[in-house]
Amino acid sequence: MLFDNDMMMFLTKDNQNNKTNDLVNEKEGLIRGNMFESEYKPYKNYNPNIINANNDKDSLFLKLYETNFAIIDLNLYLDLHPNDNQMYEIYKKYVNNFEKLKKMYEENFGPLEITCVDSDTYNWIKNPWPWDNDGGNQYV
């Protein structure tokens, strides 16, 4: 017998292809619109521009965008490959990092969700909202 059962387990589709080797970092992932090198299909010769942050607030916000995006893209992959534990470990790292960044952002710059009550007063309603770009460029 060529393979025993353990060996067959090892040769499941997810492990064979090891999709984690196909990942780009979250900075590249956000501007490309996906985390997987082999699935990136650029349009013509267009190259998306690097997003630059101009101050500490924008820089933290941009990190939040990047980490959030990695979570979104890995989430869709994991929906179809729930047994890919290597990918799940990376997903967990992004989620933990996102929670830290979110807390740091909310403590300094206001709530991202209605359950954030770091401030002494109710400041959920405060501008800017995501579509506002009148007062500078919070949205990078």
Next chain:
Amino acid sequence: MFKYSKKLEFPVNIKKKDLEMAKYLVTALGGSAGELAAATRYFIQSFSMPDERGKALLVDIATEELAHVEIISTMFRQLVKDATPEEIKKYNLGDYYTEHSKGVYPVNASGVPFDAKYIQSTGNPVVDLAEDMAAEEKARASYESIIDLTDNEDLLNPLLFLRQREVIHYNRFKELYEDYKDKYNM
């Protein structure tokens, strides 16, 4: 249920009004392959998905599409908010302005309002997923046309991002479609 997060999925900051592009871009909101159709289509189809993977994938992509509705609405608003009535007439947006002024309303590039006929829910997961794959391809092609029509980098970055998301969603739907074809022998 849904939770609102006070941020976009991808940063948008359009510094200059552009009525002509606003007129084309609005189809990505209210057109037949637009984001509102996508969010609604996948959300309602999730209720008849046969297994855990299908339920999760449809709900998660629907949620992301709602974030795309927000991105396109943000872009549209930023493109029109400083326009004068003369500019609105010049770019043939007078019909839109009469009813919606500078509000965000889902229509296609020819001004036809969003229609539930753009979406389907057959209760058959293989059929629904085939529709979803086609919808993602149509949305990708439409983003490519919009990209062809502008050289404004404030628009290009989010448009290229949204286009690539269509590619990824297509790949995910296709994988599930092929699994279901085998699994349910359809």
